[in-house]
Amino acid sequence: MATPSEHDIFFFDLRGYLHLRGALSPEEVAQINAGLDVMPRLKPGQWWGHVHGHRFSEKDGINYQQIYEAGPAFENLIDHPAWFDLMKTFVGGEGTFDHNHGPLFIDENFANFRGPGEAIPLHSGGHMHCSRTQFACHDGKFHCNQVNILIALADIGPGDGCTMLVPASHKSNFDHPDIARYQWANDRSVDGLEGAVEMHMRAGDALLFVDAIMHGSARRANPGQRRILVYRYGPSWGNFRHGYQPSPELLARLTPQRRQIVWPQQNLRPTPETDLRTQLTAAK
Numbered sequence: 001m002a003t004p005s006e007h008d009i010f011f012f013d014l015r016g017y018l019h020l021r022g023a024l025s026p027e028e029v030a031q032i033n034a035g036l037d038v039m040p041r042l043k044p045g046q047w048w049g050h051v052h053g054h055r056f057s058e059k060d061g062i063n064y065q066q067i068y069e070a071g072p073a074f075e076n077l078i079d080h081p082a083w084f085d086l087m088k089t090f091v092g093g094e095g096t097f098d099h100n101h102g103p104l105f106i107d108e109n110f111a112n113f114r115g116p117g118e119a120i121p122l123h124s125g126g127h128m129h130c131s132r133t134q135f136a137c138h139d140g141k142f143h144c145n146q147v148n149i150l151i152a153l154a155d156i157g158p159g160d161g162c163t164m165l166v167p168a169s170h171k172s173n174f175d176h177p178d179i180a181r182y183q184w185a186n187d188r189s190v191d192g193l194e195g196a197v198e199m200h201m202r203a204g205d206a207l208l209f210v211d212a213i214m215h216g217s218a219r220r221a222n223p224g225q226r227r228i229l230v231y232r233y234g235p236s237w238g239n240f241r242h243g244y245q246p247s248p249e250l251l252a253r254l255t256p257q258r259r260q261i262v263w264p265q266q267n268l269r270p271t272p273e274t275d276l277r278t279q280l281t282a283a284k
């Protein structure tokens, strides 16, 4: 278990992120990669079981949303010991209404494949005062509404399209002066932004960061694809970012703890009518 150390608490507060080296074992990484390898290459809008091909934009690669539906290797990440206690600490809310439906909720989870020329532009930042992604700490307790785990499934180094962060920008009060040249648009990346650092990761490393930090990625220059997973955690009163919901099959096979994290309102049942999949299919 990764019980938060004084270092974790100090540097997460100060910088807005932690680099968890060796969070997953080589065996866990191999099982996840094998799970992705057996999946067909999804295009945006295509389904494979309960996994959905989806893009944020034309140039940031393809996301396989609801990846926790893809088998045990992906289910194990829901409450993985390398970050579960850290998440509980940073999302916080213990002893308050925030825990009415449990300590955590995953509002989005996906695999991302990014090829040459692709990047995700700069987004987020403390100056936006966005509640969903907020960083907050009161009386020595954190109350962050979206804390991400981004997992490297192969080594990610220069030219690979590294995640880029502006350390401490979760507390910024003003727009970055150069923001207009880097923020969201199809042909942008974070390369060259003053204050941003490229996160070089080994396979199995995880980056834990509050979504309020300014972030995005470098453009992938090397051949081949960058492969990562992202699981986003927040308080149990949250709701799904895109309207997906866990399948009945997944809920039936999860442990009680995992079930509560993917579907905190245990007194309600997911219904086909409220599932994005039903609505997208009906709209065709």
Ligand SMILES: O=C(O)CCC(=O)C(=O)O
Pocket: 112, 120, 148, 150, 161, 162, 163, 164, 215, 216, 217, 230
């Ligand atoms: O793809 C990346 O490296 C960054 C991911 C990202 O921007 C996010 O998870 O919000």
